[in-house]
Amino acid sequence: MTAVVTRETSSLAAGRLPKWATWVTLVAAMAVSGVVFALINMGSAASDFNVAGTLVVGAILYLVVIYVLSRLSESPRHAIDRFVTALVSSAFIIAIIPLVSLLYTVISSGIERFDVEYFSSSMRGVVGTGGGAIHAIWGTILITLAATIISVPIGLMTSIYLVEYGGKGRIAKAITFFVDVMTGIPSIVAGLFIFAVFSIFLGPGASMGVMGSLALAVLMIPVVVRSSEELLRIVPNELREAAYALGVPKWRTIVKVVLPTTIAGIMTGIMLSISRVIGETAPLLLTAGFTTSLNMNLFDGRMMTLPVFVYNQYQNQGTNPDEAVARAWAGALTLILIVMALNLVARLIAKIFAPKLRG
Amino acid sequence: MTTSSTAQQQQEEPALPPKATQQARPAVRRLGDSIFSGTALGAGIIILLVLAAVAVFLVAQSIPGLSSEDNTILRDRSFLEYVVPLAFGTVWASLIALVIAAPIAIGIALFISHYAPRRFAAVLGYVIDLLAAVPSVVFGLWGALTLAGFVQPFYAWLNANLGWFPLFSGQASATGNTILTASLVLAVMILPIMTAICREVFLQAPRLHEEAALALGATRWEMIRMAVLPFARGGMVSAAMLALGRALGETMAVTMVLSVSGVISFELLTSTNPTPIPANIALQFPEAHGNGVNTLIATGLVLFVVTFLVNAIARAIVNRRAQFSGAN
Amino acid sequence: MSKRIEVDDLNVYYGDFLAVEGVSLEIAPRSVTAFIGPSGCGKSTFLRTLNRMHEVIAGARVEGSVLLDGEDLYGAGVDPVLVRRQIGMVFQRPNPFPTMSIRENVLAGVLLNNARMAKSDQDALVESSLRGANLWNEVKDRLNLPGSGLSGGQQQRLCIARAIAVSPDVVLMDEPCSALDPISTLAIEDLIEELKQEYTIVIVTHNMQQAARVSDKTAFFNIAGTGKPGKLIEYDETTTIFSNPSVQATEDYVSGRFG
Amino acid sequence: MSKRIEVDDLNVYYGDFLAVEGVSLEIAPRSVTAFIGPSGCGKSTFLRTLNRMHEVIAGARVEGSVLLDGEDLYGAGVDPVLVRRQIGMVFQRPNPFPTMSIRENVLAGVLLNNARMAKSDQDALVESSLRGANLWNEVKDRLNLPGSGLSGGQQQRLCIARAIAVSPDVVLMDEPCSALDPISTLAIEDLIEELKQEYTIVIVTHNMQQAARVSDKTAFFNIAGTGKPGKLIEYDETTTIFSNPSVQATEDYVSGRFG
């Protein structure tokens, strides 16, 4: 950009805060806040210095100062714009704090047991030290996979029905109504439900992997329906019309035009629903049960899952609590890594089909 | 949407013979379409059936639990006496969580969709999605072991200095395991769901309308207010409802974090807190027996109803201005 | 391949709102028919009923009949998909598929219907369609880039290429040139001239010169006032409409002395 | 309120792609300038740089300077919001806010600066703007219905009403009439004539007649071939461009003997 003479009094730049002003204000706000907290902290150990307090007060100070500065030198509208920008950015930072804290806790505590044994052995016959979570890892993968295979087609097809076929009909209304209700099923109730149903058919105390999958599917379906419904609705009608005008049947239009257009969002929704259930504990305790051994058969016998594993290792630490807690954290870390990998796959799929450019 | 001139209309205008050629006709469907729409409808019906089954199960299992005779859970209380504080606890904790999380989630979603540089935004979105993956047990551990201790001094301070304010009154907890902490954990848990859906919807806001706003001399925020937020309204409410659904039904994290008492209390900082229904089920179920189990299931039914009411209200809000929705 | 269209006393409703009332006309095969009329008089609405595209809009419905070579489009057992395959359409606003490349957009009618076609045939079809729409030279080097990256005019021509690639019997065009420069417009007009040898063409246009240049017959629609239905005022040979119309309103309109 | 625009050696890039190269021109206040040229030659692209709307597109950037009454739009510390406030824009594709009623659409820009406008002033402004855009009679009974329910032409006129409601110094119009019928087109042309008394107007059009009718000066853009940048070929009085252009390409283009 060739800079040409800019008069300071320029009406276009009228009362425009220079670019550096925001950063200077931010640094200054943090510095002031830091000094205040340092003064409060005087006399006690440096490690007592309240970092979070400094950040919060600094951020609030920044919000106020940038708003006032902008209001005085720019305009109320700009002030609001800057205020919102600061607010939106701090929303992000606020969310980052627990995330970092959580991830730090999980990683630093979980890494200790990230060894070969952990990923090659189960807890079968393990007392105190050692042992691993291979049985829980497989259990989680298989049960979640089965739950996904059950709920994604049902959920996706239902949302397609709602958006493309149902219109304002009575069935569509009923489905919407019930999906709403379904979002409210507490996970433990879903577990109780499946448990009770299987007790009727297989006798009391039935426990197997597929029961866990079904319980999770009950929880997953509404998430899939709701998120895909929302995204299908905002696919522009123009595109549907373009396809219809080419003599493309409705179902092909949906499959080949509507879905690909919004595939990134739908994948996000599916990932969310998986994330929503993969960490469920209560319903799995009731349905898939608890075991220390590896079981790869969804239809026969108890199956361990990572959340149950983590929960159990924490709840029942025995006389060697450090070992148990380390196993628990490693389980949590493993679970997060699994979801991370799934997320990557989902993004890859989304990328392949996603619209090439925004229209 | 099949077009037809109905018999009625023909009677109204009998003078036009050509119309007789087009009787009300059955809708014609291609095989592929029939199969596809049939499958779609079938999927919807499956949901209805599952729900009906769950409802029947809940109702059938609940009935024996309503009587307080020989009931190890109710212990001479009436069911209503027992469940009202629990229902209050559920709604209260979730509401606080939603009030905390919703603005932050919308903020983050906007930050990702409209503020952050593109590359950065993609990474950010990914990082936030990760939060959704953290199992509730881990949230429970983190909330109980890390967060509670961290916020406890703030609670003590709030209680000491702003104790006159009803929410902050009472005897401050020594450990920080209060309903506010539980709600904070819930807020962090529902943040990713809300953020992800809001983000997707914000990203879909039509460029055309964003440009229209900017061309009118709107600042970025004004553009968002004019072109993005109204467009995304339905999606945002849906996101909030999904999030609320998760908060209402969350079991393990609350169970592990919250110091429960089963009271009705609006105080946020004490160790005497209301008990949300799912946490109560999780806490009581292992030692429950006989019709106590049924009582617990009946509380699950109550939660079901509460969630439904919340959703119905949200739907009503979204539908009120349906004709101004963003599609087309 | 060309077909005759007969419309008999057609009413079109959006819900309860009667948008177009009592239109009857006959369109000969191998001809170009232009619809003209002021904005909002229902040209687009009526055009969409000719291939049942109005059914896509919730609440839209018709009364009356539209015959394609004597066969009622709205008859029992008629499949709208087949109707649309024979009667193609180009819209007022260009709408290429954002998920597809330029090449895929042109082939959309083929690909979306899962028809099998040899790669070389596909290439030939893409080239001939794009040439037909006067877009080939501009995009031949970026066939695999997304269609949404083109300029407005380019996008519209892409949509025309897409519509003619499926070789329909009838092509409906809703102001296809409103986003085009004169050169492209001329090219499209030439194309229409060419297509006319084989196809029946109906075109909505605001451009009187264009109507005069390309069409054999012209239909003038008008509307009495807001909330009133649009009506077919006059339908005749284009030369008649522009030189010696029988209705005063038509003359006012085509000479620009209107309103 | 009118302002002079001076553009000096402007290049516009989309990422690495040079879309428009080396444009220099001067636009006098209280005048109408038309941009003509074949599709894809960069008219829209260049037009958007005049009120920094190109910045909305990721990767789009300019080199060179654009002066508004001597003040560089791209100078340090210049606020694009203020720029756009003074230089309004009407787009090629009508884009009323679907979530707002017709009335709210017209007031959208005004209320940004003057949120506490009296109801009666608002009403007056809505009416005058809609009358200016020749839409009042069609919508006066449904001001509170959504703007997206209008026909294409109605929507475009609504956008024009919205743009002039904020009374900018300069109005940029990107093919504002491409979706309009001749009557509305004439009305908009009359409006342009009127606005010209106070404002500076720049209009992109594919319609030679329109350019000839409304503009004082005309800029002809052209492009050497795909992937090549668009360039300003000739810029002169409209009468000169259409009767006696100095470059052969211009003559070819305006007389339709091109390509």
Add this chain to the structure above:
Amino acid sequence: ANEGTSGGEAVEGGVTGTIEATGASSQTAAQEAWVAAFLEANPDSDVIYEPTGSGVGRDNFLAGASNFIGSDRAFNEEELAAGGFGSCTTDDIIEIPVYISPVAVIFNIDGVDTLNLDAATIAGLFAGTITNWNDPAIAEQNPDATLPDLAVSPVHRSDASGTQETFTSYLEATAADVWTYEASDEWPIQGGEAAQGTSGVVDRVGGGQGTIGFADASQAGDLGTVAVQVGEEYVPFSPEAAAELVAGATQEEGRGDADLVFDVDPAAAADGAYPIALVSYLIGCTSYEDPEVAATVQAYFSYVASAEGQDAAAENAGSAPINDELRTQIEAAIDLIQVEG
């Protein structure tokens, strides 16, 4: 690495059945140790213990879903009279107290590792009548400790729990003046800190200042613990001291031959016995439909009651091994399981 390696050399006389059990979570650590050792000796058999909670376990046993269960309490007389144990062919069941675990009273005060407290003071701390650690009642019993001016935050279990029932029955039995509530697995007072599970209580006590709670002794870790007054002396918890308590308990009358249920009375604890101990039972049938199951249950129970079994539990769960006298009684009961069809 430990998967798929079983079925090595067949062990002479090993049982071959697969038995599934559910029940008390308190026994989890002990069961882990027992199952591990048992399977090593009987590689062709399989024992699965799922810590569902005692209540669920008892329901499972009634419904016939578990071959045996662990429970923090025995079936009471009403339940026995109702009978109908789905797992068994007759209503004769075997109940043996093989998991005895001291419950420690734990607290967190900077600089104080141990306190001597009598029952009334403990009850006062939990009932909320003693609200500060510098209360004279505490100071009198602990002249050497420097007690801070700090609010007392009692922590109890938020879930229904056998540990809690043990603790409240101790308070009920020994400090009825202060503790006016009935023993219960649910905390009878509204208010106070509540935490889920033993580990929850331990974490909560450790996470606050001036907190006091109760937990399975093996989990007390670094927290301060209370030596409880019995008679004239203050007894710190230990497995041996807890075993003394059960040794002194009287057996409940009117039950079946294999039904060994003890009425543990903390108020009657002998000198040197630690008065707060959870007594948790293994419950099985005396006759099963499947002889293989019967043989495996018998073998498993025998191992649990054996000296090695009890030591393994002591090692992994910190429980108190039963004394030989009790073992003899238990072995007799186990022999009543009918192994031959």
